[in-house]
Amino acid sequence: MITITKSALALAASVALSTTVSFTTHADNTSLKTITKDITFLASDELKGRGNFSKEIDQAADYISQRFSEIGLVPMQGEKTFKQSFTVTTIKPESIAVTLNGNTIESAHLGMASTIEEIKWQSTEDFTLHSIGKNDNMRQVISKINQQGGKHLVLINPAHKKMFTGYSGYFARGLNKLSLDHQGAIVMVMTEDSSIETIKVHAKTSIAKQTLTNVVGVLPGNEQKDEIVLYSAHYDHLGASADGEGDVIYNGADDDASGTTAIINLAEYFSRKGENARTLMFSAFTAEEIGGFGSRYFSQQLNPDDVVAMINIEMIGKPSKFGSGKVWMTGMERSSLGEELNTALDNQAFKIHKDPYPKQNLFYRSDNATLARLGVPAHSFSSTQLDTDQHYHKVTDDLASLDLKSMHQVIEGLSIATQGLVDGKITPTRVDVNKVKSRGKIY
């Protein structure tokens, strides 16, 4: 799951495995032993937190591929292996010099996000000018510009120093882009000036390409072959910090080795059963933590209209607010999926709850949002207690902090709850794309 700020603090506490678990109806479609084995490897120190662009994330991809192969899945149409590789472009400000109204602006007062390699602006005709005064909402203005795309120069009153520093630092660390289709730039200048008499901007951006890989396996349908039920989770996490003492590995056991383990074990169950009417697709996405590039690339490799539903599984390693083994979903009101699953579950102890943290905007904070923007009933299923979780995006999000029995129950519950989708009996309403917020164009 994506967050805005990332704490790098290492907490040394190790939390004992919870031993008190109350079981509800138990079908044993999946095995706790296999689940334990999968998550133990994916969350191990050996994989160094499955950081994007690391060699250890490739080991995780190998493991998932191997499991898909044992299970008997086949690659996506047109692919030879389970690995779906693609390139992302990293843009990073290299140099920036601004002279405003005759004054050279010091570099600490400049910030930039640009997908253009070199900028040479000489007059106000070269860009759109914005001025953010003391009482203006800086976040709103910058975000609006990002939605528009194009070339922008923003004069920012020093009253916004803290937020300016936040943005410029974020831009300076480099931004990843799936494509550079939208050419645009935002140049930020912190200054008391709110208008321009003379201006000179000269800036350079470095543009580098790197490879990322999704792992996608398919269980072809027996009847409605063209209708896809997509089970997904992201297998990347935050990696390890280069400096620091003690534990520096962000194991991401809950986020999201738990979801990745779930889709592997659901694939195993449905493959063994072999009765799926619809085609089932299992996708372990890369790069969720750095901007959701895995799901974005994936969504361009198939016709989203064929995807009947997306069950994205995020952070199910611990009991939820509703109890052990209970799960909730994001954006329940955006399609009929949750309601229809619950109707089918009428006689079971398991039920899908509504997202208890609507203010956290969780619908937009995982890979489901990408498919939802294309109309797919795409939701994230989770059990995290995000409001109180001490381990979220910390090095202590490791195996010892999980409750594997609760996690097993969630996976069992999802195997039962989604049966109607697998059988072709449930077809949820599509998401209204006009009601889904679009993505920014520059950063």
Ligand SMILES: [Zn+2]
């Ligand atoms: Zn996360």
